[in-house]
Amino acid sequence: MQRTIERYSMYTKEIPTHKLEMDQHMQHLMIETENMFKKIEFLEVSKRKLLGQGLGSCSVEELQEIGSQLEQSLKNIRARKAQLFKEQTQQQKVKERMLLEDNKQLCERCVGSRKSWQEQLTQQRNAINDSAQNNQCSEVVTELSIGLPQNR
Numbered sequence: 001m002q003r004t005i006e007r008y009s010m011y012t013k014e015i016p017t018h019k020l021e022m023d024q025h026m027q028h029l030m031i032e033t034e035n036m037f038k039k040i041e042f043l044e045v046s047k048r049k050l051l052g053q054g055l056g057s058c059s060v061e062e063l064q065e066i067g068s069q070l071e072q073s074l075k076n077i078r079a080r081k082a083q084l085f086k087e088q089t090q091q092q093k094v095k096e097r098m099l100l101e102d103n104k105q106l107c108e109r110c111v112g113s114r115k116s117w118q119e120q121l122t123q124q125r126n127a128i129n130d131s132a133q134n135n136q137c138s139e140v141v142t143e144l145s146i147g148l149p150q151n152r
Contacts, residue, residue: 048054049066058066 018150045054049062050070055063055066
């Protein structure tokens with residue numbers, strides 16, 4: 001029984017310290033939340049200024065700072081754009097080399113096919129010429145007559 005009472009006492013003593021820790025943690029979170037809201041507001045104001053909105057209240061120094069930020073951003077954008085164009089150009093050159101190689105191979109095939117086609121055509125012409133010459137030498141004269149056959 002004494003042990004049970006001791007455990008109960010320990011448990012009840014831990015609760016207040018746990019509650020204190022929770023309160024401190026909640027205060028820390030509230031401070032962090034407030035800081036985050038301030039940062040968000042600052043970023044929104046900066047965004048509006050960079051977009052050219054609400055510049056009426058800006059001093060000359062602020063306007064110069066905004067101008068230099070915009071120039072730096074523009075330099076970064078142009079550098080990225082140039083890099084992308086360079087990469088695309090390289091890819092297109094590789095593709096061009098591949099297509100030229102494919103074209104060369106197809107031309108070689110075509111020339112080979114053309115030669116064999118021309119050889120076949122020449123052989124066919126020669127065969128036709130040979131048969132025409134043979135036909136000229138062995139012409140047979142035939143007569144067509146209507147009626148009864150006559151003796152000759």
